[in-house]
Structures are given as C-alpha cells and as structure tokens.
Amino acid sequence: DYEKECPPDKxxxxxxxxxxxxxxAAYYPDKPSPMExxxxxxxxxxxxxxxxxxxxxxxxxxxMKVDPPKxxxxxxxxxxxxxxxxxxxxxxxxxxxxxxxxDERWRDGPSDGRCD
Ligand code: FAD
Numbered sequence: 679d680y681e682k683e684c685p686p687d688k689x690x691x692x693x694x695x696x697x698x699x700x701x702x703a704a705y706y707p708d709k710p711s712p713m714e715x716x717x718x719x720x721x722x723x724x725x726x727x728x729x730x731x732x733x734x735x736x737x738x739x740x741x742m743k744v745d746p747p748k749x750x751x752x753x754x755x756x757x758x759x760x761x762x763x764x765x766x767x768x769x770x771x772x773x774x775x776x777x778x779x780x781d782e783r784w785r786d787g788p789s790d791g792r793c794d
Contacts, residue, residue, distance in 0.1 A: 688731050695729070696763060703756040704785035706749075715749040722747045734766075741765055756780045 686694065707714060726742055729735040741762060748754035760777035767774055775783075787793030 688734070691731060692734070699759055700756070700763070700780065700784040703752070703759045704781065706752045706755045708752045710749065710751065718749045718755065719747055737766070737769070738762070756784075 706718065710718070722742070726735055726738045729738060745758070745761065748758040757777050757780070760775060760780050764774050764777070782788060
C-alpha cells in the first residue's frame with residue numbers, strides 16, 4: 679500500500695543507486711561507439727551533479743576529478759564503478775569488494791545456479 683511507504687534515506691537511496699549504476703555498467707557495450715562513450719561520460723557527470731544527497735554528491739565529484747570515468751569498454755566501466763564504490767565503502771568503514779567479482783554479482787550470478 680503506497681501510502682505507508684516513506685521517502686528513501688541515504689542508505690536506501692544508496693543501495694538502489696548502486697544497483698542501477700553497477701547493472702548499467704554490467705550491460706554497457708564491450709565496444710562502445712565514440713557517441714556512446716561521450717553519452718556515458720555526460721550521464722555520469724550530470725548524475726554526480728544531481729545525486730540527491732549533498733555530501734555524497736560532493737565526494738563523488740571530487741573522486742571523479744582525480745579518477746575520471748573509464749568508458750572505453752564494459753570491463754573498464756565496471757571496474758571503474760567498482761573502484762568508486764570501494765572508495766565510498768572505505769570512507770564509511772565498510773569491507774572492500776573484490777572487483778574480480780563484479781560480473782558475478784551484477785550480471786551472471788553465482789556458478790551454483792541459485793539465481794538462474
Ligand atoms: P551498498 O554500499 O549500498 O552496496 C550494495 C551492494 O553492492 C552490496 O551489498 C554488495 O553486494 C555490492 N557492492 C559493494 N561494494 C561494491 C563494489 N565496490 N563494487 C561492486 N559492488 C559492490 N553514504 C554516506 O553515508 N556517505 C557518502 O558520502 C555516500 N556517498 C555515496 C555516493 C554514491 C555515488 C552512492 C550511490 C551512494 C553513496 N552513499 C554514501 C551510500 C552508501 O554507499 C551505501 O549505499 C549505503 O551506506 C548502504 O550500504 P549497504 O551496506 O546497504 O551496501
């Protein structure tokens with residue numbers, strides 16, 4: 679029942695947003711056209727400007743200045759996103775995620791087939 683739902687806090691918003699960002703990276707083309715690369719760059723720049731958590735957006739913009747989005751391939755983007763998320767994990771005292779596992783987590787699922 680929609681009337682009982684609350685607006686998202688930083689955590690709910692964060693979880694939903696990472697789901698979107700990692701999944702988008704997991705399905706980005708292996709060989710994106712120059713146009714796709716520039717669209718992805720502007721998407722991420724715009725995103726970091728309007729992310730609706732002030733301190734998170736500021737932090738993200740700073741990190742993107744030091745380490746700009748890598749949009750040359752699906753693998754590059756997935757790893758870059760994983761690295762960004764790990765910087766936030768570090769800031770919040772959370773465990774670091776093993777970036778070798780991004781495809782398993784966000785696209786393929788585990789080999790035991792329980793997500794098929
Ligand atoms: P989340 O960190 O939301 O992760 C969700 C799932 O992603 C995990 O369960 C795991 O399976 C997977 N995962 C974890 N790390 C990685 C990785 N490196 N690569 C791929 N998959 C991974 N919160 C703040 O308090 N301060 C901030 O400055 C802040 N900045 C943020 C900036 C952005 C761009 C976003 C999207 C969120 C930010 N958040 C911030 C929210 C924060 O990152 C978490 O989303 C929130 O604390 C909820 O954490 P969680 O433990 O549920 O897991």
